[in-house]
Amino acid sequence: MGLLQEAIFGLVTGSYIAIAAIGFTLIYGIVNMINFAYGEYLTLGAFIGLVAATALPVPLPVAVLVAMIGGGIVSIVLARGFFTPINDTGPVPMLLTSIGLGIALRNAIRLVGGRSARYFDTETATFRFDAVPSLSIGPIDLLGGFFITSEHLIVIGAAAAVFVAIHGLLTRTDVGIAMRAMGDDESLARVRGIDTQLIRDSVWILAGVLAGLAGVLMAIQTNVSADTGFSHILQILSAAILGGAGSPYGAILGAYVIGLVLAVSTAFLPSSMTGLSSAVAFVILIGVLLVKPSGIAGTEVREA
């Protein structure tokens, strides 16, 4: 397979990681906590979407919408139950709570949903571009024929739509500007009359909606199981940190770097070592942080 094909896989992976990483980094920057249970939000979103698409059944776009709404509800309910009450205790107790909540949710999902992986039944159109010439350098083909499926296009398109919507929200609306203001300085935000609990709730709902979407997209690409979200949480975390924790724009950039590095390293590594491809992403993360500790787009490391 040529490098061009790997790049497309990387773009697809980067797209759903990016959507999730935006939600993750908004929670980090505004609620000021690392939410390790966020992977489970993706899993729940994927299951909600799956149930809607198979049991009801509704068309896929409606199922995606149901998953987004469900994700938002799950997120605000969990936040109100577990995180809002300990909001003043600081980042470490909240992190530990989220780790515990994640374990509990993962096992609850396994109990209810079973161990086996389930699949979205989608009709896929595949577009092939075999005429692209090869440009081989040693064992590596820099171009080569490639294909792209309608699912790929949906994932990439959905991510692009999310980026535009998030940018609009954060720069054009009072709620969005208030979210960024709270990330800067919560005390000053209160002086301006911003109801910080309302903004925190909005962030939880928004992050849940994004998790629902990312979960369904992930599930369409692969499958749905109790570990769907958890198996991606380190990539999501890495994307957020790589881009500069707290910055949605940085998270998008970080997600595509991670996605592309994962895909391309699979192509470069000998077949016996493809298991190392996820390690390559972390090598990049460590390398970037050594050079620029605040991340690619970060201006300063936020004090905890």
Next chain:
Amino acid sequence: MSLLEVENLDAGYGDLQVLSNVDLHVDDGEYVTIVGPNGAGKSTVMKTIVGIATHLGGEIRYRGTDFAGAPPEEVVRKGIGYVPQSDNVFPTLTIEENLRLGAYVLDEVPEGRKRDVYDRFPALADRTDEDAGSLSGGQRQMLAMGCALMLDPDVLLLDEPSAGLAPDLVDEMFDRVDEINDAGTTVLMVEQNAKEALRRCDRGYVLAGGENRYEDDGDALLGDEEVRQQFLGG
């Protein structure tokens, strides 16, 4: 009835009491300053009024109604504008966005309000889309005042507006405060540049050790031998 009255105020941070029995009042249209040595609790008075510091006892009345202990998001809705001493703008937000949040509690920003702020502080008008974090200390202070003025507050609380400013900017800052007061806004200002503040204000309080020691017209305090000796460096 005074616009803003503080009576027998005890306040601090958590269990730590900083102020005891502080009394002060500000009448409509007045320009009042609080001066005193470092650590006297000047800023704590401001922070207690706006609900950031811990209220431990006594009353804080606005137009006769006690609101002591109200959280900042309620105080700002009463028409009390507050400019903190430091960290008073959002650094990653643009100047325009900072001003927009200045009027956050208003359902609708009156026509021309922002234009007035830009007219008052023209240096801001040229760089509306730049991050506030890129501003110089003086410009940042102007923006912080501009944000408070977006509410067209009845009373403006200024916490050490000259702190950290280059000497040539200090005079300009005091001129701006004069202009704001002349335009009808009541001003309560905490200042460490005591002489200049007392020269400019209508009335002043000298605060020391968490209690108020002297109250008089600004010029009278400047002329008072004891105040000069103890607090104004002779």
